[in-house]
Structures are given as C-alpha cells and as structure tokens.
Amino acid sequence: MYRGAAVNLTLVTPEKAIKLAANDFFRHHLSKDGKKLTLLREMLAGCGAGTCQVIVTTPMEMLKIQLQDAGRIAAQKKLMAAQAQLSSSAGAAEPAVEARTTATQITRELLRSKGIAGLYKGLGATLLRDVPFSIVYFPLFANLNKLGQKDPNVKAPFYVSFLSGCVAGSTAAVAVNPCDVIKTRLQSLQRGVNEDTYSGILDCTKKIWQKEGPMAFLKGAYCRALVIAPLFGIAQVVYFIGIAEFLLDMLPKHRA
Numbered sequence: 001m002y003r004g005a006a007v008n009l010t011l012v013t014p015e016k017a018i019k020l021a022a023n024d025f026f027r028h029h030l031s032k033d034g035k036k037l038t039l040l041r042e043m044l045a046g047c048g049a050g051t052c053q054v055i056v057t058t059p060m061e062m063l064k065i066q067l068q069d070a071g072r073i074a075a076q077k078k079l080m081a082a083q084a085q086l087s088s089s090a091g092a093a094e095p096a097v098e099a100r101t102t103a104t105q106i107t108r109e110l111l112r113s114k115g116i117a118g119l120y121k122g123l124g125a126t127l128l129r130d131v132p133f134s135i136v137y138f139p140l141f142a143n144l145n146k147l148g149q150k151d152p153n154v155k156a157p158f159y160v161s162f163l164s165g166c167v168a169g170s171t172a173a174v175a176v177n178p179c180d181v182i183k184t185r186l187q188s189l190q191r192g193v194n195e196d197t198y199s200g201i202l203d204c205t206k207k208i209w210q211k212e213g214p215m216a217f218l219k220g221a222y223c224r225a226l227v228i229a230p231l232f233g234i235a236q237v238v239y240f241i242g243i244a245e246f247l248l249d250m251l252p253k254h255r256a
Contacts, residue, residue: 050134169232178217
C-alpha cells in the first residue's frame with residue numbers, strides 16, 4: 001500500500017514550493033498597481049504555476065507509478081505461478097522470489113536506457129493534469145480565503161486558509177481526475193496480462209472510453225480528493241505564515 005511513498009515524501013515539498021511560489025510570482029507581475037486581479041488573470045497565474053511545477057512532478061509521478069506497478073506485476077506473477085503449481089504435478093519447484101525494486105534502481109535504468117527524457121515520459125499528460133488543476137485551484141482558493149478576511153489588508157485566520165486549501169484542493173482534484181487516469185496509464189511502463197498499451201493521449205482516452213466506459217475516468221477520484229485536501233490545506237497554512245512575502249521581497253523593485 002505504501003510503495004512509492006518515499007518518492008512522494010522526497011519530492012512533494014519542492015513540488016509544492018515551486019507551485020505556490022510560482023503562483024505568487026505570476027500574480028505579482030500580473031497585478032496592475034496593486035489592483036485586484038481579474039478572474040482571467042488569476043487563472044493565467046495558476047496556469048503558469050502548473051506549468052512550472054512539472055519540472056519536479058513528472059519524474060516524481062513516473063518513479064512512483066513504476067514502484068507501484070512493480071508491486072502489482074510481482075503479485076500478479078506470484079498468483080499465476082501458484083495457480084500453475086496447483087495444476088501441475090505434486091512436488092514442483094517453488095517459484096523464485098524476485099528482488100524488490102527500488103526507486104534508485106528504476107532511476108538508474110531509465111537514465112541508462114533513455115537518458116533524462118526517460119524520467120519525463122508522459123510530460124504532455126502531466127501538463128494536461130497539472131495546468132488545469134492549478135487553473136481551478138488557485139483562483140478558487142484565493143476567493144474562498146477572502147471570505148474569511150474581516151479587512152482586505154489583514155490576513156485571514158490560519159484555519160480559514162486551511163479550510164480554503166482543503167475545499168479548493170479536493171474540488172480541483174476531482175475536476176482533473178480524468179486527466180490523472182490518462183497520465184497514469186501512459187506512464188506505466190510494465191503491463192500486466194491482457195492490459196492495453198497506448199500510443200498517446202488520444203489513443204489512451206479512446207481505449208478507456210470504449211473498453212471501460214466513462215466512469216473509468218473517475219476511478220480513484222474519492223481517494224485522490226481525500227489525499228489532496230489536507231495536503232494543500234497544510235501547505236497553504238505553512239506558506240501563508242510568511243514565505244510568500246519573503247520571496248516577493250527578494251524580487252527587484254521597479255523604479256518609478
């Protein structure tokens with residue numbers, strides 16, 4: 001159940017830092033004389049943040065999926081070997097136990113066989129998921145967070161930022177879940193018995209729709225929302241403590 005957790009724990013911090021800092025950076029440069037951003041500009045800032053984060057997100061997702069697939073394929077092979085052993089004559093040799101695959105082994109193999117591009121397989125599908133996610137998440141969070149501000153010049157209480165992050169994160173996660181399903185299928189390098197192979201985003205979408213139906217695009221949406229909600233709630237609370245202001249103060253000031 002926890003295969004790929006180490007990869008997530010290692011890379012989730014820089015991924016969230018890039019996403020949140022990039023959003024503030026784009027919001028800062030899209031605002032005119034400190035005026036309130038329009039919804040379109042908020043969405044553009046989110047689009048920029050989602051594009052920047054794939055630098056970390058794509059390798060992270062790639063390694064996590066390979067580790068999870070390795071466990072799934074190994075379990076499938078073990079089951080098939082056990083069934084074959086039962087159907088064969090008594091006294092058959094025990095199936096060999098395969099060594100557990102690690103993230104380091106997968107990274108080395110990908111770099112050796114495909115170079116740095118191997119870690120960025122499925123980049124297009126990752127952009128297809130992360131950019132719409134940020135376009136939905138950041139404007140929704142900003143507007144929900146404003147509801148808890150008693151004064152426009154005073155920050156909302158931390159619990160408002162937390163709840164706003166939870167609601168916005170879970171909403172965005174469910175909204176882009178079809179893109180996440182497609183991305184996961186494309187980044188899976190190992191295939192089980194009778195599993196389809198895909199040549200691209202359109203081919204993957206078509207095969208899922210035809211063979212599994214439209215509900216297949218919502219697989220895992222509930223679990224994904226449960227994970228994303230507290231993750232972004234906590235991230236926003238930590239970030240709004242003062243990191244945003246510190247980073248923006250480092251930007252060069254425009255001379256009048």
